Amino acid sequence: xxxxxxxxxxxxxxxxxxxVAAGLALIGLMSETPRAQALTVQEITTQRGIKAxxxxxxxxxxxxxxxAFAGGAAQDEAGKEGQSSTIADLLLEGAGELSAATLKxxxxxxxxxxxxxxxxxxxxxxxxxxxxxxEPSADxxxxxxxxxxxxxxxxxxxxxxxLTDLALAAxxxxxxxxxxxxxEAFKGHPYSRPVDGTQESLARLTAADxxxxxxxxxxxxxxxxxxxxxxxxxxxxxAIDSIFGGLPENAxxxxxxxxxxxxxxxxxxxxKDQPLAAATFGLPSLPSSHADFPALQVLNHIIGSGDFDSRxxxxxxxxxxxxxxxxxxxxxxxxxxLLLGGFSTKNETMxxxxxxxxxxxxxxxxxxxxxxxxxxxxxxxxxxxxxxxxTNARVAASFxxxxxxxxxxxxxxxxxxxxxxxTLDDVKRVASTVLVVDNLAVTVAGKPKLxx
Amino acid sequence: VQSAFAxxxxxxxxxxxxxxxxxxxxDAAHAEPRVSTFKLPNGMDVIVVPDHRVPVVTHMVWYRAGxxxxxxxxxxxxxxxxxxxxxxxxxxxSGEFSRTITRLGxxxxxxxxxxxxxxxxxxxxxxxxxxxxxxxDRMVGLKLIEEEVRTERDVILEERRSSVDVIPLSILNxxxxxxxxxxxxxxxxxxxxxxxxxxxxxxxxxxxxxxxYAPNNAVLVVAGDVxxxxxxxxxxxxYGRNKAVPALQARSRPQEPPSVAERRVQLQDARAGANxxxxxxxxxxxxxxxxxxxxxxxxxxxxxxxxxTSRMYARLVTGGIASTAGxxxxxxxxxxxxxxxxxxxxxxxxxxxxxxxxxxxxxxxxETGVTQEELERAKLVLEARRVFESDxxxxxxRRYGEGVALGRxxxxxxxxxxxxxxxxxxxxxxxxxxHLKKQSSxxxxxxxxxxxxxxxxxxxxxxxx
Numbered sequence: 049x050x051x052x053x054x055x056x057x058x059x060x061x062x063x064x065x066x067x068v069a070a071g072l073a074l075i076g077l078m079s080e081t082p083r084a085q086a087l088t089v090q091e092i093t094t095q096r097g098i099k100a101x102x103x104x105x106x107x108x109x110x111x112x113x114x115x116a117f118a119g120g121a122a123q124d125e126a127g128k129e130g131q132s133s134t135i136a137d138l139l140l141e142g143a144g145e146l147s148a149a150t151l152k153x154x155x156x157x158x159x160x161x162x163x164x165x166x167x168x169x170x171x172x173x174x175x176x177x178x179x180x181x182x183e184p185s186a187d188x189x190x191x192x193x194x195x196x197x198x199x200x201x202x203x204x205x206x207x208x209x210x211l212t213d214l215a216l217a218a219x220x221x222x223x224x225x226x227x228x229x230x231x232e233a234f235k236g237h238p239y240s241r242p243v244d245g246t247q248e249s250l251a252r253l254t255a256a257d258x259x260x261x262x263x264x265x266x267x268x269x270x271x272x273x274x275x276x277x278x279x280x281x282x283x284x285x286x287a288i289d290s291i292f293g294g295l296p297e298n299a300x301x302x303x304x305x306x307x308x309x310x311x312x313x314x315x316x317x318x319x320k321d322q323p324l325a326a327a328t329f330g331l332p333s334l335p336s337s338h339a340d341f342p343a344l345q346v347l348n349h350i351i352g353s354g355d356f357d358s359r360x361x362x363x364x365x366x367x368x369x370x371x372x373x374x375x376x377x378x379x380x381x382x383x384x385x386l387l388l389g390g391f392s393t394k395n396e397t398m399x400x401x402x403x404x405x406x407x408x409x410x411x412x413x414x415x416x417x418x419x420x421x422x423x424x425x426x427x428x429x430x431x432x433x434x435x436x437x438x439t440n441a442r443v444a445a446s447f448x449x450x451x452x453x454x455x456x457x458x459x460x461x462x463x464x465x466x467x468x469x470x471t472l473d474d475v476k477r478v479a480s481t482v483l484v485v486d487n488l489a490v491t492v493a494g495k496p497k498l499x500x
Numbered sequence: 501v502q503s504a505f506a507x508x509x510x511x512x513x514x515x516x517x518x519x520x521x522x523x524x525x526x527d528a529a530h531a532e533p534r535v536s537t538f539k540l541p542n543g544m545d546v547i548v549v550p551d552h553r554v555p556v557v558t559h560m561v562w563y564r565a566g567x568x569x570x571x572x573x574x575x576x577x578x579x580x581x582x583x584x585x586x587x588x589x590x591x592x593x594s595g596e597f598s599r600t601i602t603r604l605g606x607x608x609x610x611x612x613x614x615x616x617x618x619x620x621x622x623x624x625x626x627x628x629x630x631x632x633x634x635x636x637d638r639m640v641g642l643k644l645i646e647e648e649v650r651t652e653r654d655v656i657l658e659e660r661r662s663s664v665d666v667i668p669l670s671i672l673n674x675x676x677x678x679x680x681x682x683x684x685x686x687x688x689x690x691x692x693x694x695x696x697x698x699x700x701x702x703x704x705x706x707x708x709x710x711x712x713y714a715p716n717n718a719v720l721v722v723a724g725d726v727x728x729x730x731x732x733x734x735x736x737x738x739y740g741r742n743k744a745v746p747a748l749q750a751r752s753r754p755q756e757p758p759s760v761a762e763r764r765v766q767l768q769d770a771r772a773g774a775n776x777x778x779x780x781x782x783x784x785x786x787x788x789x790x791x792x793x794x795x796x797x798x799x800x801x802x803x804x805x806x807x808x809t810s811r812m813y814a815r816l817v818t819g820g821i822a823s824t825a826g827x828x829x830x831x832x833x834x835x836x837x838x839x840x841x842x843x844x845x846x847x848x849x850x851x852x853x854x855x856x857x858x859x860x861x862x863x864x865x866x867e868t869g870v871t872q873e874e875l876e877r878a879k880l881v882l883e884a885r886r887v888f889e890s891d892x893x894x895x896x897x898r899r900y901g902e903g904v905a906l907g908r909x910x911x912x913x914x915x916x917x918x919x920x921x922x923x924x925x926x927x928x929x930x931x932x933x934x935h936l937k938k939q940s941s942x943x944x945x946x947x948x949x950x951x952x953x954x955x956x957x958x959x960x961x962x963x964x965x
Binding site: 107161205209215222357392428430431432 | 553603606624661665771807809823844887888892893
């Protein structure tokens with residue numbers, strides 16, 4: 049999932065401290081700062097022909113790798129939803145000669161952090177380690193990717209964990225509204241498949257299904273790798289070859305056509321006996337390769353950054369006290385480009401809150417933002433770019449997303465040049481083409497009163 | 501401080517393998533910053549944490565007041581005031597604080613726990629003065645406007661609904677804390693009880709503000725690309741102008757009596773998707789316990805249920821009894837801390853069976869302690885976590901800001917790794933014996949109602965085309 053420039057919820061309770069985004073802000077030209085110089089991406093091609101991005105950063109004795117295989121939940125077989133995300137969980141449950149318990153103990157002793165996860169269109173992974181522990185850590189990662197065991201007891205254990213996770217989330221209105229949104233907006237398309245699967249599909253998965261899907265998707269052609277940290281170009285190339293070089297050359301993924309979300313003439317309701325209702329709303333938007341994408345980023349900040357004076361937050365929370373937070377984000381991957389938002393409110397006020405959202409979108413489509421809003425949004429987007437580039441792991445993750453979106457290794461400078469060139473007229477044009485309320489798809493979970 | 505529920509969600513919904521970083525001493529030492537402290541003439545504590553890797557600063561102010569100071573009958577007022585701090589001051593219009601930070605390309609936020617209220621910003625180094633001036637202004641210049649107060653009260657009620665009232669585990673957590681603490685304000689939620697929150701007034705907020713928001717009740721942390729020589733004149737020129745509140749009293753809160761009876765809380769909720777067992781024990785906190793004990797409990801908690809290599813995982817998850825099993829230790833608190841256990845049994849295993857398994861695991865550690873091998877690996881993992889923490893400016897600023905606000909010294913905070921290394925297997929067994937006592941615990945369960953007595957609610961899905 050590529051959430052572009054989505055800001056953290058302005059969370060203020062003890063419960064939400066965990067979501068607070070840490071980051072750093074820089075004003076001015078990044079090329080003039082020491083950090084930006086350190087953030088120079090080298091494109092490397094290894095001896096075995098694997099391409100990767102490398103950022104050398106020798107000031108801290110840590111190395112981070114982030115990588116992604118094209119694929120993900122949209123590649124799951126029909127009726128076997130949850131296949132890819134189950135594979136991601138099972139990678140850490142035994143590899144090669146190592147049982148799950150032995151593998152976990154080795155990882156723990158080395159202190160390496162290896163994680164894997166799946167989205168709708170990719171399977172992600174990461175490794176973080178001390179420089180001095182890099183070689184044995186990389187060797188464990190090689191085995192994890194090349195030779196996952198899918199032992200019967202591990203499959204059952206992970207199945208049971210995932211069924212519990214689904215059961216615990218089964219009555220959460222936010223989760224229900226979001227899941228239903230994808231199901232409705234992409235009805236009949238593989239993009240609608242729930243990443244975590246369903247109770248029925250998880251019950252059906254066998255070790256053979258997982259093995260087969262692993263060998264279809266884990267290949268070198270759909271692979272993108274970013275390495276950041278205390279490592280030289282030569283060592284990085286050798287490590288990549290040793291970790292990924294043994295994977296098959298070509299994945300056998302199904303070709304999936306790009307798709308736009310369906311419009312829904314009125315909200316689809318998932319009825320739940322809860323004291324509040326949650327809504328997910330979305331619109332077709334622009335891919336990041338589109339010339340107007342930077343203008344869309346400015347627009348998204350103005351309506352849905354989650355700042356107190358972003359338009360949705362100002363109208364729904366600050367003026368009316370209807371929600372704790374309301375935000376929008378730009379989601380863009382190989383299959384779909386979306387402007388997606390969500391909030392929760394009392395059942396009685398859902399209609400009023402949705403009417404407010406529609407009104408904000410309509411007004412913005414008609415008149416665009418004010419000059420002050422436009423200038424403030426640009427200043428923030430230009431100044432805060434490096435907020436997501438502080439620790440090595442975050443640098444690696446941010447560059448990987450940029451690469452997946454189709455940006456080049458000069459992403460940092462290119463992105464700010466493109467934002468700086470956006471005019472108020474550009475934003476107005478994008479507002480009138482993207483914020484079309486007739487294209488809205490809205491799902492609500494709870495017992496909402498929908499009349500305003 | 502994360503709530504036990506948030507951690508529970510992490511256990512239940514995250515599923516990622518949390519393993520730490522094993523390091524040798526040299527690596528850990530490399531990552532530790534050199535921290536300076538001084539006091540302004542008005543009594544405000546200042547901490548400077550240099551990190552010159554990036555031209556950026558993290559700025560925080562921690563007040564030594566939180567939900568534990570909420571006067572009886574006004575639960576939630578500390579948190580409500582934290583929201584209102586983003587409204588008007590004598591110099592700023594409502595919302596202008598955050599708007600200014602955003603225009604500078606920075607981010608800001610705040611949090612309220614039972615023990616502290618904290619405000620923070622991250623900005624480019626050259627904007628530090630602006631941020632300090634803004635934060636110093638709202639320390640003394642807050643203007644509470646009736647209409648803004650009323651609207652924001654709806655927001656905190658909505659916050660409570662969305663973060664507690666819709667989630668059975670969160671409700672159970674709140675009920676268990678209310679049972680664990682019979683007299684101490686830790687038994688009241690930091691967000692407040694809804695009926696009291698609905699009646700919070702502008703006057704309540706103003707009283708709390710005037711009583712606790714003062715330089716002599718606050719800790720300033722500046723972490724990042726600065727030196728103590730740069731911070732001192734800036735602090736004097738901004739916070740230094742704020743007058744101390746002479747009437748400020750030493751913190752003294754209702755004390756929890758010795759716990760003499762084990763308590764049980766049972767929640768039946770149609771929205772509960774699974775049976776869950778939680779157990780909370782009173783435990784030492786870093787701020788109040790004798791030196792070294794919290795570190796011993798940290799190691800105990802890690803060995804028993806810290807990750808997928810723990811005793812609970814091996815016996816319960818690998819053993820096919822539970823899908824989730826783990827521990828958590830809340831120790832960054834002013835008064836008592838808390839040691840928590842969670843088990844989600846697999847289908848076909850009862851909560852009673854899960855509980856007897858937990859009791860057996862805890863009895864074993866009380867009676868025979870832990871092994872040298874377990875202890876050594878646990879030390880490696882905790883040391884490794886500290887290295888990753890020290891790589892992150894925000895986490896470092898939190899460590900020192902919160903620690904000093906809770907009355908600890910920088911030297912004490914920095915001695916933590918050495919104290920962890922000094923722990924012996926005998927120490928771990930001793931704290932297990934001392935603190936894992938049923939009479940100072942609460943056991944909680946959440947279950948769906950028995951199938952035959954439930955109306956078939958919360959299951960229908962209605963599509964409205």
